[in-house]
């Protein structure tokens with residue numbers, strides 16, 4: 001299977017090369033875990049490789065996102081100018097109706113896009129708008145199928161469940177091809193919180209079962225090698 005780099009060396013190692021092309025994978029984690037940064041790092045690395053990307057930001061304002069990523073040394077402007085990067089900020093709540101019709105449109109937007117990479121940050125905002133679990137599952141499944149049919153590779157970020165073991169609604173975990181789980185642990189001496197990443201699932205490929213420490217740095221996400229000591233005494 002052809003792979004796409006995640007833009008994060010340690011994560012590519014854990015995936016034995018990267019995300020398989022045409023997979024749809026979830027990056028799940030608590031607030032502040034680095035889901036948005038990881039998704040942008042993935043997009044940036046693949047823009048540099050000449051891929052077309054569609055980035056749908058349900059939460060943050062794209063202008064603010066781009067301004068913030070400048071400090072990481074990532075330059076998105078020229079990809080916006082060339083058309084290689086399309087940013088979308090759907091308006092999910094409308095004044096009259098509780099939800100806009102974007103939920104309905106999303107699979108069509110995905111199918112029509114000629115992007116090789118599609119990122120949705122986050123799927124939780126879309127799930128929140130659904131009335132029932134059945135609707136939620138149906139919509140995630142439609143979206144998944146739309147991305148698969150388009151031939152693109154998808155990354156969906158998702159807020160973590162309270163127990164930290166998967167996504168909040170527990171649907172995308174089952175429907176999609178892979179789950180990259182970001183968790184927070186307390187160091188042994190209780191003095192600090194550390195971030196760890198694991199591949200909980202990645203269909204059809206061999207991958208690492210390790211739990212590795214990572215950090216959000218001024219250059220983006222950095223996953224430590226498995227040999228680095230993660231717990232301080």
Ligand SMILES: Nc1ncnc2c1ncn2[C@@H]1O[C@H](COP(=O)(O)OP(=O)(O)O)[C@@H](O)[C@H]1O
Pocket residue numbers: 029030031032033034035036037038071216217218219
């Ligand atoms: N320039 C930076 N240097 C180091 N860490 C940063 C920097 N910018 C953001 N962070 C860290 O990244 C976190 C936010 O990452 P983000 O991707 O927005 O999280 P999420 O989308 O999972 O909520 C912040 O809480 C902070 O810990």
Ligand SMILES: [Mg+2]
Pocket residue numbers: 035036037059121
């Ligand atoms: Mg975020």
